[in-house]
Amino acid sequence: MEGPLVSAAEREDRRRAAVFGKVRRALAGEGEGEARREAVRERLSRHKANVIPARGQVDGESRVALFAEMAEKVSATVERIASPEDLPEAVAEYLRAKNLPSALRMGADARLRDLPWQKAPQIELKHGPSDGHDLATLSHAFAGVAETGTLYLVSGEDNPTSLNFLPEHHLVVIAASDIAGDYEAVWAELRARAEKEGLPRTVNLITGPSRSADIEQTLLLGAHGPRALHIFVVGKG
Amino acid sequence: MSLHITSPAFKENAVDALANVDLQQALAHVERGFIHKRQAAVDALPEFEALRREAKAIKDHTLAHLDLYLEAFEENALKAGAEVHFAETAEDARQAVLEICRRVGAKTVTKGKSMISEEIGLNTFLEASDIVPVETDLGEYIIQLRGETPSHIIAPAVHVTRSQVEADFRRVHTHLDPERDLTEPVSLLSEARAALREKFLAADVGITGANFLVVETGSSVIVTNEGNGDLTQILPRVHIVIASLEKLVPNLEDVSTLLRVLARSATGQEMSVYTTFSTGPRRPGDPDGPEETHIVILDNGRSEMLADEYREMLRCIRCGACMNHCPVYHAIGGHAYGATYVGPMGAVLAPALFGLEHTANLPNASTFCGRCESVCPVGIPLPKLMRHWREREYERHLKPATERSGLALWAFLARRPKLYRLATRIGLAALSPFGRKGRFAWLPLAGGWTRHRDLPAPAAKSFVAQWKARS
Numbered sequence: 073m074e075g076p077l078v079s080a081a082e083r084e085d086r087r088r089a090a091v092f093g094k095v096r097r098a099l100a101g102e103g104e105g106e107a108r109r110e111a112v113r114e115r116l117s118r119h120k121a122n123v124i125p126a127r128g129q130v131d132g133e134s135r136v137a138l139f140a141e142m143a144e145k146v147s148a149t150v151e152r153i154a155s156p157e158d159l160p161e162a163v164a165e166y167l168r169a170k171n172l173p174s175a176l177r178m179g180a181d182a183r184l185r186d187l188p189w190q191k192a193p194q195i196e197l198k199h200g201p202s203d204g205h206d207l208a209t210l211s212h213a214f215a216g217v218a219e220t221g222t223l224y225l226v227s228g229e230d231n232p233t234s235l236n237f238l239p240e241h242h243l244v245v246i247a248a249s250d251i252a253g254d255y256e257a258v259w260a261e262l263r264a265r266a267e268k269e270g271l272p273r274t275v276n277l278i279t280g281p282s283r284s285a286d287i288e289q290t291l292l293l294g295a296h297g298p299r300a301l302h303i304f305v306v307g308k309g
Numbered sequence: 310m311s312l313h314i315t316s317p318a319f320k321e322n323a324v325d326a327l328a329n330v331d332l333q334q335a336l337a338h339v340e341r342g343f344i345h346k347r348q349a350a351v352d353a354l355p356e357f358e359a360l361r362r363e364a365k366a367i368k369d370h371t372l373a374h375l376d377l378y379l380e381a382f383e384e385n386a387l388k389a390g391a392e393v394h395f396a397e398t399a400e401d402a403r404q405a406v407l408e409i410c411r412r413v414g415a416k417t418v419t420k421g422k423s424m425i426s427e428e429i430g431l432n433t434f435l436e437a438s439d440i441v442p443v444e445t446d447l448g449e450y451i452i453q454l455r456g457e458t459p460s461h462i463i464a465p466a467v468h469v470t471r472s473q474v475e476a477d478f479r480r481v482h483t484h485l486d487p488e489r490d491l492t493e494p495v496s497l498l499s500e501a502r503a504a505l506r507e508k509f510l511a512a513d514v515g516i517t518g519a520n521f522l523v524v525e526t527g528s529s530v531i532v533t534n535e536g537n538g539d540l541t542q543i544l545p546r547v548h549i550v551i552a553s554l555e556k557l558v559p560n561l562e563d564v565s566t567l568l569r570v571l572a573r574s575a576t577g578q579e580m581s582v583y584t585t586f587s588t589g590p591r592r593p594g595d596p597d598g599p600e601e602t603h604i605v606i607l608d609n610g611r612s613e614m615l616a617d618e619y620r621e622m623l624r625c626i627r628c629g630a631c632m633n634h635c636p637v638y639h640a641i642g643g644h645a646y647g648a649t650y651v652g653p654m655g656a657v658l659a660p661a662l663f664g665l666e667h668t669a670n671l672p673n674a675s676t677f678c679g680r681c682e683s684v685c686p687v688g689i690p691l692p693k694l695m696r697h698w699r700e701r702e703y704e705r706h707l708k709p710a711t712e713r714s715g716l717a718l719w720a721f722l723a724r725r726p727k728l729y730r731l732a733t734r735i736g737l738a739a740l741s742p743f744g745r746k747g748r749f750a751w752l753p754l755a756g757g758w759t760r761h762r763d764l765p766a767p768a769a770k771s772f773v774a775q776w777k778a779r780s
Contacts, residue, residue, distance in 0.1 A: 094612035297536025
């Protein structure tokens with residue numbers, strides 16, 4: 073029926089019309105058009121939260137403690153540091169403790185780039201997206217969620233997404249004040265940002281290091297992504 | 310290019326499965342693993358039941374307004390720079406994928422785990438078009454090496470034992486030292502990781518499914534534990550998402566609710582490791598990510614389900630809890646079902662997608678114990694829907710003649726109480742010589758049951774007769 077004389081665009085249009093036609097016919101009994109349209113508009117613009125579990129609804133240091141507890145439960149490691157200036161030495165110490173070469177890749181994020189790296193001069197710093205051979209990378213999280221120990225990382229000029237998935241060890245910095253109780257609070261932040269600069273291409277919610285249970289249900293860490301996720305929580309909650 | 314459906318041979322498949330020692334060893338992990346982990350996760354969240362009710366309501370609302378949400382999703386995805394392709398049939402979807410691959414001159418494509426890809430038989434089709442598909446989820450990689458289909462929707466290689474994986478890796482990874490030690494599962498994992506890392510970096514196109522399509526933002530969402538889905542979609546120049554109509558979810562709050570029930574129901578995790586929201590292609594200045602994003606939205610029979618009693622099945626979020634809790638699945642595994650979707654959800658979905666005439670055995674492969682419905686995070690009445698398929702099977706004369714005439718005879722008697730009572734009296738008298746100690750070890754016409762276990766013998770007098778005697 074669709075011969076070679078039909079252009080690709082025409083084929084696309086036909087397929088689209090066929091699907092929409094069938095869906096509209098299936099829903100013909102769903103009631104009056106304008107009321108349905110209004111229900112959809114409302115749902116898409118009002119952003120009403122559904123049930124939010126009580127677990128994450130704690131403040132300050134309790135929230136940071138819950139975040140750390142939940143992250144550690146899923147095999148991430150969490151380290152508290154007082155100030156960003158302490159980060160270079162903390163990173164150097166992590167690499168040493170894990171017997172890793174003194175090398176680290178990160179993006180152009182000023183919050184990381186402008187740190188006093190001269191305090192750990194042995195670390196060879198690389199910038200830009202991962203080439204697939206980095207053992208350790210460093211990212212800055214957009215936010216965290218205490219409810220499940222989840223990190224939010226967003227793509228952009230500063231934080232290449234490949235840094236989150238290609239290394240053996242993923243090191244992530246998060247400000248204690250950026251840890252929210254629930255996902256809904258972070259979506260609200262991202263929406264506010266999206267109004268100015270659009271939603272980032274990729275938003276990664278990361279809860280622990282990579283794992284697989286595909287071989288006889290045995291849980292193994294480091295399937296394709298990082299074998300280790302180390303989180304530096306900076307400052308007080 | 311049609312899928313290989315072996316559901317008509319369900320009974321033979323099941324008999325083979327019960328006798329398959331490796332399979333039975335592997336299946337023991339399903340019952341031991343998933344059920345306990347899910348229960349622990351549910352117990353740890355007091356709001357779980359409330360979230361389930363909301364999850365169901367979100368899906369019901371979306372399905373009732375699906376035409377409008379589809380329009381809005383398309384508009385928002387286009388605004389974000391993605392291209393949206395609609396596919397009425399499996400063939401349309403395959404062609405849409407092929408056209409993109411041909412245009413960019415793709416030789417190899419990496420793939421994240423996608424049941425839609427299985428449903429439309431994408432791998433076989435791509436291979437026939439000289440494009441090499443590489444499955445990257447560890448379980449999918451294993452079954453691709455074995456030339457098999459998934460036997461579980463979230464644990465595709467759950468039917469394979471560790472030693473079988475070892476044998477497959479030795480057979481395929483011939484560039485490695487044949488003397489290497491692969492006894493530990495972690496050594497198998499490392500070997501697959503190294504083999505696939507090169508494929509990720511070399512692929513021209515990455516194809517993933519989607520757990521959700523977010524209308525508000527025009528995003529696709531994948532939920533994984535390994536990270537392979539992310540490497541599949543950020544490294545190649547082109548990312549293709551293939552997803553079916555019912556994956557739409559209105560907004561980010563709604564997705565958050567569904568995420569809270571998904572992983573807990575599936576693996577007993579509070580949250581899967583990677584939940585990734587992708588919105589269009591890479592932005593100006595982005596150092597990585599795909600240059601093109603395509604979203605193929607597949608109907609393939611779902612719009613018909615939307616119009617009838619099977620609409621409820623479209624709430625399914627593919628967690629696999631129903632099969633993890635199914636005594637039939639525990640006994641025979643997924644392959645015996647002979648269709649892409651297996652277990653209780655497959656028994657309802659497969660007839661709608663692939664035709665009842667090929668799959669009528671599946672809705673009959675249930676004891677109606679109801680565990681599937683009791684654990685379903687979106688409250689799908691799976692036993693009721695299976696019963697509807699059985700009714701249609703009867704109406705459409707798909708049942709064998711012996712079964713039909715047996716049912717017709719019973720129905721004839723059941724409508725005539727006096728005759729029915731007479732028949733049961735005669736029946737009980739006729740059966741009494743076969744029963745020993747209240748059980749039948751053998752019974753005419755019931756060999757399928759009594760070959761494996763005894764059938765309880767009925768009481769010597771019927772309930773009605775005993776009641777009469779008392780009053």
